[in-house]
Amino acid sequence: MAWQSVPVPRLEGVSQEQFVQHLYPQRKPLVLEGIDLGACTSKWTVDYLSQVGGRKEVKIHVAAVAQMDFIKLYLLISWFRGQLKKSMKNSLFQSILWIQSLLHAAYKDISSYGHQRALVERDEKYYLRSLGEDPRKDVADIRKQFPLLEADIKFPKFFKEEQFFSSVFRISSRGLQLWTHYDVMDNFLIQVTGKKRVVLFSPRDAQYLYLSGTKSEVLDIDNPDLAKYPLFSKARRYECSLKAGDVLFIPALWFHNVISEEFGVGVNIFWKHLPSECYDKTDTYGNKDPTAASRAAQILDRALKTLAELPEEYRDFYARRMVLHIQDKAYSRNFE
Amino acid sequence: MAWQSVPVPRLEGVSQEQFVQHLYPQRKPLVLEGIDLGACTSKWTVDYLSQVGGRKEVKIHVAAVAQMDFIKLYLLISWFRGQLKKSMKNSLFQSILWIQSLLHAAYKDISSYGHQRALVERDEKYYLRSLGEDPRKDVADIRKQFPLLEADIKFPKFFKEEQFFSSVFRISSRGLQLWTHYDVMDNFLIQVTGKKRVVLFSPRDAQYLYLSGTKSEVLDIDNPDLAKYPLFSKARRYECSLKAGDVLFIPALWFHNVISEEFGVGVNIFWKHLPSECYDKTDTYGNKDPTAASRAAQILDRALKTLAELPEEYRDFYARRMVLHIQDKAYSRNFE
Numbered sequence: 171m172a173w174q175s176v177p178v179p180r181l182e183g184v185s186q187e188q189f190v191q192h193l194y195p196q197r198k199p200l201v202l203e204g205i206d207l208g209a210c211t212s213k214w215t216v217d218y219l220s221q222v223g224g225r226k227e228v229k230i231h232v233a234a235v236a237q238m239d240f241i242k243l244y245l246l247i248s249w250f251r252g253q254l255k256k257s258m259k260n261s262l263f264q265s266i267l268w269i270q271s272l273l274h275a276a277y278k279d280i281s282s283y284g285h286q287r288a289l290v291e292r293d294e295k296y297y298l299r300s301l302g303e304d305p306r307k308d309v310a311d312i313r314k315q316f317p318l319l320e321a322d323i324k325f326p327k328f329f330k331e332e333q334f335f336s337s338v339f340r341i342s343s344r345g346l347q348l349w350t351h352y353d354v355m356d357n358f359l360i361q362v363t364g365k366k367r368v369v370l371f372s373p374r375d376a377q378y379l380y381l382s383g384t385k386s387e388v389l390d391i392d393n394p395d396l397a398k399y400p401l402f403s404k405a406r407r408y409e410c411s412l413k414a415g416d417v418l419f420i421p422a423l424w425f426h427n428v429i430s431e432e433f434g435v436g437v438n439i440f441w442k443h444l445p446s447e448c449y450d451k452t453d454t455y456g457n458k459d460p461t462a463a464s465r466a467a468q469i470l471d472r473a474l475k476t477l478a479e480l481p482e483e484y485r486d487f488y489a490r491r492m493v494l495h496i497q498d499k500a501y502s503r504n505f506e
Numbered sequence: 507m508a509w510q511s512v513p514v515p516r517l518e519g520v521s522q523e524q525f526v527q528h529l530y531p532q533r534k535p536l537v538l539e540g541i542d543l544g545a546c547t548s549k550w551t552v553d554y555l556s557q558v559g560g561r562k563e564v565k566i567h568v569a570a571v572a573q574m575d576f577i578k579l580y581l582l583i584s585w586f587r588g589q590l591k592k593s594m595k596n597s598l599f600q601s602i603l604w605i606q607s608l609l610h611a612a613y614k615d616i617s618s619y620g621h622q623r624a625l626v627e628r629d630e631k632y633y634l635r636s637l638g639e640d641p642r643k644d645v646a647d648i649r650k651q652f653p654l655l656e657a658d659i660k661f662p663k664f665f666k667e668e669q670f671f672s673s674v675f676r677i678s679s680r681g682l683q684l685w686t687h688y689d690v691m692d693n694f695l696i697q698v699t700g701k702k703r704v705v706l707f708s709p710r711d712a713q714y715l716y717l718s719g720t721k722s723e724v725l726d727i728d729n730p731d732l733a734k735y736p737l738f739s740k741a742r743r744y745e746c747s748l749k750a751g752d753v754l755f756i757p758a759l760w761f762h763n764v765i766s767e768e769f770g771v772g773v774n775i776f777w778k779h780l781p782s783e784c785y786d787k788t789d790t791y792g793n794k795d796p797t798a799a800s801r802a803a804q805i806l807d808r809a810l811k812t813l814a815e816l817p818e819e820y821r822d823f824y825a826r827r828m829v830l831h832i833q834d835k836a837y838s839r840n841f842e
Contacts, residue, residue, distance in 0.1 A: 373826070376826050381827070460824075462816050463824040470809045470832070472805050473809065476802040477802040487759050488836075491717070491799075494712065494717065500828075501825055504818070
């Protein structure tokens with residue numbers, strides 16, 4: 171099935187003023203071309219990164235299939251936990267290579283899971299996302315964790331420094347597809363090397379995405395199981411291809427699915443759109459809902475618990491009335 | 507526009523056992539024919555009622571147009587308040603006649619409202635719904651308020667006496683249309699004399715009915731303003747005609763719109779479907795939501811107040827997520 175999609179607009183040579191005054195308030199995705207990103211787009215080869223990447227501990231996701239999914243990842247990560255600790259002492263690129271060979275060695279052992287025999291396939295993918303020093307407390311900042319790389323990259327200076335939240339180093343193998351999800355921060359995805367295809371969905375289309383937390387359950391967005399996810403075809407797809415040097419602006423709450431068409435290095439920078447106090451203080455990934463939203467969700471759960479005192483027929487009816495009330499009181503009238 | 511509608515099934519000679527065992531659990535409207543209702547269907551002429559109806563105080567709704575609406579009624583009732591007090595001392599039928607002449611006399615006075623000049627039209631309708639002794643505390647019970655009429659009518663003995671909630675005496679002039687609304691009790695609408703057309707909607711279709719409290723804002727259901735109420739055409743209409751002697755079972759929560767095709771007298775009997783403690787103790791009309799539903803609605807309002815701390819874009823998104831959560835957790839999977 172060929173999907174119709176809306177191309178994400180591409181703009182070249184956008185100034186800080188143009189962006190902040192005219193583009194940013196529209197809260198729509200945008201590809202910025204010709205932004206001065208420094209030497210990284212030419213310098214960051216695998217050889218170079220292997221040399222200067224340092225000996226940081228890294229966490230590498232290994233996916234047996236292109237569309238990473240949580241359960242399989244969890245099992246693999248559990249399996250690798252002991253081994254990974256050793257790998258952490260290697261440079262990040264050595265780690266990747268090591269993980270790859272480890273994965274091959276793992277076939278026999280993994281098969282002892284029996285019913286998960288199909289977990290590991292020959293075309294496994296890997297994916298690195300940098301973290302803070304203590305991932306539970308610190309945000310990722312490429313300038314702190316990879317100081318030798320800092321001089322190579324310039325962040326687009328579109329926001330105030332106090333809006334900065336994190337900068338995340340990402341390396342992904344060819345074919346890797348990162349599940350559709352949203353972040354609560356504004357996001358500049360800098361494609362340093364390699365190519366990506368990014369499919370985005372508006373926050374308005376959340377109801378078609380079969381969400382589980384911040385993630386969509388529809389993993390294979392190009393060949394979705396429409397019997398299982400019939401509403402997915404209603405979601406309007408926005409799409410763009412990123413080449414080295416492109417910067418994709420992903421507004422907070424916009425869903426994005428990222429497919430690496432080539433091995434590539436990316437950096438993404440999260441910026442706060444809301445006042446700092448709106449965000450969850452314990453959020454190091456930029457994907458915990460603003461505290462007011464989390465509190466509202468908790469209160470809603472109490473309302474549903476109360477409603478559960480009624481028989482099904484009544485619960486259903488008053489749940490529908492609650493939905494109408496929310497739509498009336500809290501939905502935006504500014505439809506695009 | 508001719509509306510497609512589903513005819514409400516008609517069943518003759520249904521026994522108590524058949525009803526309770528097989529029909530009642532389906533929670534669908536049903537016209538019962540041939541139920542023994544006593545002598546009322548032949549005896550309750552206007553003359554007879556005027557004689558034996560007693561000198562009860564009654565409250566009569568006066569509508570300037572066939573589709574009663576709340577604002578106009580309120581103004582008329584305000585205007586009549588002083589006069590009505592006198593009318594209360596009359597028998598109910600004298601009251602109706604008196605109200606009619608009063609209405610004519612009122613044209614000049616009402617016109618002093620100026621901007622409400624269009625309120626009173628020549629084809630005004632009237633409508634009586636009996637109330638308890640003290641309408642704020644007591645439920646209507648035809649057996650108590652109109653003891654002289656009691657012997658004439660037999661209530662269908664389908665439920666246990668402890669399930670009885672109220673019996674309501676209704677008189678309506680030809681052409682009167684009672685707004686689409688739901689009650690929280692099961693309802694036997696007994697057509698004693700005259701003819702009615704009743705249009706019903708499933709509780710599942712609440713989202714198409716533009717509700718305000720328990721009432722639909724769409725007053726003219728046969729010629730709705732689809733520019734204002736575009737979703738209304740999606741509501742599935744169930745329809746039936748009631749003649750003298752018919753009993754319409756309206757399950758709790760089912761919306762109903764009642765059009766009097768002739769001057770007629772009806773009695774409806776409300777029965778509790780839920781355990782008594784589920785209902786609002788202050789409810790004398792049978793239209794206050796069960797307490798668990800009201801509490802859930804109050805809690806929801808707190809959740810929405812919390813959500814309102816966020817800017818519109820976020821509020822909209824998290825409101826949509828709340829809706830998805832409610833649909834997931836509280837909607838019935840048993841779709842008809």
